[in-house]
Amino acid sequence: MRECCAIVSLKINYPENRNKELTDEDIKLIADTYHSWCNKNGNYEDKPGFCKSTTIQEVKTNNYVLMPGRYVGTETEEDDGIPFDEKMNALTSKLAEQFARGNEIEKTIRENLKGIGYEI
Numbered sequence: 001m002r003e004c005c006a007i008v009s010l011k012i013n014y015p016e017n018r019n020k021e022l023t024d025e026d027i028k029l030i031a032d033t034y035h036s037w038c039n040k041n042g043n044y045e046d047k048p049g050f051c052k053s054t055t056i057q058e059v060k061t062n063n064y065v066l067m068p069g070r071y072v073g074t075e076t077e078e079d080d081g082i083p084f085d086e087k088m089n090a091l092t093s094k095l096a097e098q099f100a101r102g103n104e105i106e107k108t109i110r111e112n113l114k115g116i117g118y119e120i
Contacts, residue, residue, distance in 0.1 A: 002056040005037040006068035008049065049075030 007030055009022065022030075033051050036042035046052045054071045062070055110120055 003053050004056065004059065005034060005051060005053050006066075006071040007033060007051045008068045008072045048073050 009026060009030055036044040037053055049072060052072045113120060
């Protein structure tokens with residue numbers, strides 16, 4: 001069976017920056033992963049969010065789109081143990097506070113602008 005190896009290097013060390021220079025360690029990790037994949041006894045294993053061995057048939061099924069993320073998927077996130085509803089209640093409460101603070105700041109800015117002759 002013909003296969004290909006998809007590797008996504010976007011999150012290596014710098015998950016927030018898509019435009020980065022790969023370090024020597026990054027390059028080694030990618031190269032070692034590729035060489036391990038090429039060697040059937042190389043202890044290669046798929047790692048969600050980083051690499052996946054996929055078949056040409058799967059690539060064909062995806063209309064030959066070669067974007068690695070399509071095959072690699074996302075990393076498994078650890079469950080923090082906080083129930084979803086509890087987390088959403090806390091987040092929406094915090095957001096409401098931030099909206100209120102934003103309105104206060106907007107009011108102050110409008111008053112300051114009006115004070116120097118620039119009314120919005």
